[in-house]
Amino acid sequence: MRIPEHDEKQGLYEDAELRIRGLIAGEPDRIARMAGIVAILHGLMPHYYWTGFYRVLGDGLVIGPYQGTVGCGRIAKGRGVCGVAWATGETQVVPDVHAFPGHIACDAASESEIVVPVRDTAGEIVAVFDVDSTLAAAFDDVDRTGLEAIFVAWGE
Numbered sequence: 175m176r177i178p179e180h181d182e183k184q185g186l187y188e189d190a191e192l193r194i195r196g197l198i199a200g201e202p203d204r205i206a207r208m209a210g211i212v213a214i215l216h217g218l219m220p221h222y223y224w225t226g227f228y229r230v231l232g233d234g235l236v237i238g239p240y241q242g243t244v245g246c247g248r249i250a251k252g253r254g255v256c257g258v259a260w261a262t263g264e265t266q267v268v269p270d271v272h273a274f275p276g277h278i279a280c281d282a283a284s285e286s287e288i289v290v291p292v293r294d295t296a297g298e299i300v301a302v303f304d305v306d307s308t309l310a311a312a313f314d315d316v317d318r319t320g321l322e323a324i325f326v327a328w329g330e
């Protein structure tokens with residue numbers, strides 16, 4: 175596990191976005207898109223340890239496609255980093271998960287995290303995309319910008 179430096183990280187997100195646009199163009203099903211997006215990003219990014227979606231279902235979040243160790247299945251509204259991203263509609267960049275009040279530790283190896291809200295074409299949040307790293311402060315504005323661009327473009 176390593177954190178790519180700025181230019182390398184930016185290049186990886188450009189590569190990921192191109193691949194994901196190709197995937198989306200050929201696949202209308204939401205779960206199939208999520209599965210492909212996870213595989214592309216998890217395979218490309220050397221600082222990703224756990225990569226996956228939590229889907230909005232009723233008044234909670236339910237796990238979707240992911241790669242990594244076994245994730246928590248359900249997250250109640252407003253709980254953890256994922257719940258805050260959903261409730262606020264804002265990307266959460268957490269350099270130290272131990273300092274985040276209410277962080278949910280599904281895997282004790284996680285040190286830092288980013289969670290990006292995922293919207294449908296009507297602007298409703300339908301899921302959050304969650305990445306954990308075993309390295310502290312693995313995520314920054316390059317990750318935020320790169321992931322937000324992907325989820326603006328995902329078209330669902």
Ligand code: SME
Pocket residue numbers: 224245246249253254255256257276277278279280281284287304306
């Ligand atoms: N840490 C997250 C929960 C999901 S796991 O990281 C897979 C949170 O606090 O929302």
